[in-house]
Amino acid sequence: MPQAATVTASATPYAIEVEDLVSYYDSRRILDEVSLRVRPGEIMVVMGGSGSGKSTLLRHLLGLNRPAAGRVSLFGADISQASARELYQLRRRMGVSFQNGALFNSMTVEENVAFPLREHTRLDERTIRIMARMKLEVVNLAGFERLMPAQLSGGMIKRAALARALVMDPSLLFFDEPSAGLDPVVSADLDELILRLRDALRVTILVVTHELDSAFRIADRITVLDQGRILITGTVEEVRNSPSERVQNLLNRRSEEIDVDPEEYLRRLTD
C-alpha cells in the first residue's frame, strides 16, 4: 500500500485552511481576502456563478497558483511556503478529479489509474494492476480497463478520473465541477458515489460546482463565492435560509442587476 507522506505541519483541527487569500489575474482582483476552513471528513462545496473566482480558489488549494497575499494550508502545512519536497509529499495525500477528467489521452483507462502508483511506489506490476482494477470496480468501471479515454462517455471519463484520484488512497479529494456536462441521472449517480466514498474512506472532500441540486445533495457545508468574496459559509439549511439578496439570487437563478454609470458606459464604448 502507498505510504502516508509526512509533512512538517503545525497541529490544526482543519484539513484545509485558507486565510485572507488574495489573488490577481493581471491587474484584476479575482479573490478578495477569502477565508475558509474545512474539517477532516467533511464535504465542503464551494458554489458560485461564472467568474466568481471558485476555479481560481481551487487552483490555489492545489498549489497551482501562488497567492498575492494570504495563506493556504493543507493539514497545517502552508503550501505557498512549502519546499518542493514538502509540496511533493503533500500532493501524494491529495486526489483531484478535474472538470474534464484530464485523463492522459495516450494511455488506456487502466494505465491512467495505475500511473500514480507507477510513479510513487515500488510495487510490482501485478499488484499495481490489481490495485488499479480495484479502484475501477469502486467507480463501476470494471471491464473498461483497456479502453482509451476518447472511447469513453462524459460520465465514464469523470469516474475514471475519480478512480485515478483515489488510487493513492488520499486523505483529501478535490472535485472540479463533477456534474458539468452530465445528464441529471449520471450526475446523481456521481453524487451518490462521492457520498459513499466519504462514508467508506472518511476522506475530506472539497467540491467546486455551480450546480445547485448537486451541491445541496452532497454538502455538509457550503461556501458561496461571488465576485471573489465569500458571501456565506454554512450548512445547507443556513445557506438556503440566508437573508442575503445575492445568495437568494444565486439560489433562485436570478441574474443580478449590475449598476451601470451611463457616462462610464459611454466612455468605454467610445474610448
Added chain:
Amino acid sequence: MRTFIERTGERTLGAIEELGYAFSLCIESLYWLLAGPFLQQPVRLSAVVAEMMKIGVLAVPVVLLLAFANGAMMAIQGLATLREFGAESQVVAGIAYSVTREFGVLIAAIVVAGRSGSAIAARIGSMQMSQEVDALRVMGVEPVRHLVAPILLAMLIMMPVLTMFANAAAIIGGGIYTSMTLSMPLAVFIEQCFDVLDWSDLAQGLYKALVFGTLIALIACANGFSVSGGAEGLGRFTTRSVVLSIAAIVVADMIFTYFLNR
C-alpha cells in the same frame, strides 16, 4: 494608442522572458536526468526509448531520402561548376567536406524540427489545454521530468545518429551521380571521401547535431507549455515552434561555421 517604442519594448521583454524560460527548462531537465535517480523520481527509460523511436527511428526514411537527393544535387552543381575550370576530380572533396561539416546535420535538423518539433509542441500544448499538465503537477509528477527530460535526452542521442545516416546517404547520392558522370566506380568515390575526411570534419557535424537537437527540444517544449487560446492557439504555437526552431538552427549553424572554420 500604443507607440512603436512601447510595442518594441514589450516584444523584447517577451523574447527575453521566453529565452529565460527555455533555459530554465534545459537546466531543470538536466537536473532531473542527473539527480532524479537519487530522489526516487528518475526519468523513465521507457519514455526516453519511446521518444527516440518517434524522433529518430521513424525519421530515418525521410532523412535518407532528402540527404540522398541533396548529395546528388551537390554533385550535379559541383560537376557543372568545376567542369569550367577542368577540376572535376575535386568534386569528391567538395561533397565530402560540405556534407559532413554542413549539410548532413542541417538536413537532419530541419527534418526533425519539422516532424518532431511540431509534434512535441502540439502534444504538450494539447496536454496543457486539457489540464493533463496540471494533473501531472497535482499528482506530484514534475512535468519537466515526465515530458521534457525524455525528449531532450532522446534528441541528444538521436540527432547525431540521424546526422551520420544523412552523411552516408548524401555521400552515396553524390557518389552515384559522380560515378555515372565521371565513369568512376562508387567504391573509389567513397574511398576518396574517406581519404580526404578527417575525424574533425565528422565531429564538426556531430557537435552541431547536439546543439541543434537541444534547440529543437527546448523551443518545441517551451512553445507547447505556452499554448493558450484554444485550437487556434494550439495551431499558432505549433507553427511558431517550427519556424523558430528552423531560424535558430540556421543562425546557430552560421555562428558555429564561423568559429569552427577560421
